Amino acid sequence: MNPIPLLHEKHILLGVTGSIAAYKAVDLASKLTQAGALVDVILTDSAARFVTPLAFGSVTGRAVYTDMWALDAHVRHVGLGEAADLLLIAPATAHTLSKLAYGQADNLLTLTALAARCPIVVAPAMDGGMWQHPATRANVATLSERGVLFAGPVEGRMASGLSGMGRMLEPLELLGEARRVLARGGPLAGRHVVVTTGPTREALDPVRFISNRSSGKQGMAMAQAALDAGARVTLIAGPTCELPPYGALVVAVQTTQEMGEATLAGTADADALLMVAAVADFRPQTVADRKIKKTENAQWGLAIGLEKTLDILTAVKERRDRTGFPRIVLGFAAETHNAFEYGRDKLLRKGLDFIAVNDVMAEGAGFAVETNRVILLGRGGVVEEMPLQSKAAVAERLIEHVAGALGND
CATH class of the missing domain: 3.40.50.1950 (Flavin prenyltransferase-like)
Incomplete structure (x- = not known):
């Protein structure tokens, strides 16, 4: 402990x-x-x-x-x-x-x-x-x-x-x-915060899927930090072995489409969306209704056709432009190279208030570890560079920035 x-x-x-x-x-x-x-x-x-x-x-x-x-x-x-x-x-x-x-x-x-x-x-x-x-x-x-x-x-x-x-x-x-x-009376008391976490899975057949290495640790830490700040938290979680924090309303999803629908529903009147999940950006164009066997290569071949999945943050931006909700959106950019440039581009394209950028190739800052190192960007540039520390400590700092942005509105 x-x-x-x-x-x-x-x-x-x-x-x-x-x-x-x-x-x-x-x-x-x-x-x-x-x-x-x-x-x-x-x-x-x-x-x-x-x-x-x-x-x-x-x-x-x-x-x-x-x-x-x-x-x-x-x-x-x-x-x-x-x-x-x-x-x-x-x-x-x-x-x-x-x-x-x-x-x-x-x-x-x-x-x-x-x-x-x-x-x-x-x-x-x-x-x-x-x-x-x-x-x-x-x-x-x-x-x-x-x-x-x-x-x-x-x-x-x-x-x-x-x-x-x-x-x-x-x-x-x-x-x-x-x-x-x-936590009652904390800086996010009375606020509704939606957090997404974990990976999503896109089925290839009944036993196989396309996914990524996300463990959900950072997203769970974000949900706990929001709870500790007094928020009412909806946690939209893809498949993960991490235990959700006590007190969060958990919505379990599998696919990017399901996560997108749950996110749009959950943020209709939310104060903040913390998009921490590492969603699958592509899915198979065709999903087999039974397990694909090696002996059936003549029928299926060895190539898998892919198509793009729902861009959740773009969908949130379109709805936010119409309704004003969620009030604050924080995204994550897990990159393997040019992390700063890709993160800044994502911030601008998707109309985010903040984006937490991290290089998952850096030691101690990748998937399935207890630590992280991030650069927090806002619309005006770098907000804070966070050195290597626990994901819980990173989450607490990020929540402080979100609470500050919400202010007394």
Whole structure:
């Protein structure tokens, strides 16, 4: 886990209650700490039957609180509640949801929740039909009306062996939820940003296709950076093994035509389009309806006729000239030579506001690596030359420029 600027020295109060899912909370505390957050943990008595304070103290390097009757507890709960940027209760049992809904304060966690002035996120975890029980639904409705945020639960296998709704989200998903909540009020708050990522595939027959080497890493980093800036993000993703960031609305596509249609639909009223995807520029003129066999060369030959695919950015420009949306468009130019010249030409031809140009032949800046080196061009020339750094760091700088261009409009 790499440091996350959004979480740097943020005070996160992690409440852990008595569920078998408490073991996941140790991993969550570790990930939050590695990301740069200051994590204070409150364990209920029931939680301490599943996991120990020592486990949490070992991964956070900070004190762990359990006793409401300690000499300083009457001050401690106020201090913890008021200092926290986020109170995250994971796992949250049905019993704890009931206590929170009725304002009970019979342990240090529920006492602190009453004193908290920060956002409260609960990650429910319960077995059987407990999540669907009318009492639980009523408590959830009450807490939601008061502004408490719910992360999950999801369907899955329970500790009892049953399957259903009630399984706690995984630590990485809860980390994403913490980022989403802490990003509220960021420079892109209230903005809709569309990001395209990954390659596209153009079928030759049912088992073969034409594509490229794009991994989707830079596009995923751009989507996460936009989320961290507070944006509502639509992520249009071609085939990629990279996990999309938590909180993005994902639209999965295969072909350039599908990506183009999804992009035009998604940007009809969008504030920004970040066209990071490396689309296939050509497709076979003819697609076989069954696998082409070597023994059929006499019929198919060894030549493949190609035709151009949809030029997505040109289609966006034509619609943008009519409607004004999306307000800002940032493109990417992955080149193997004359990168600056090709990038500047693409910027002008396609009416972009920005283009991030990178030479994929340069060491550490190609496909399927964790780093990148780009030159950001605007209509007035070079905006910034970014040295070799992580794709996440590149994404954060690019998002800053996009947010600045949008301003307060």
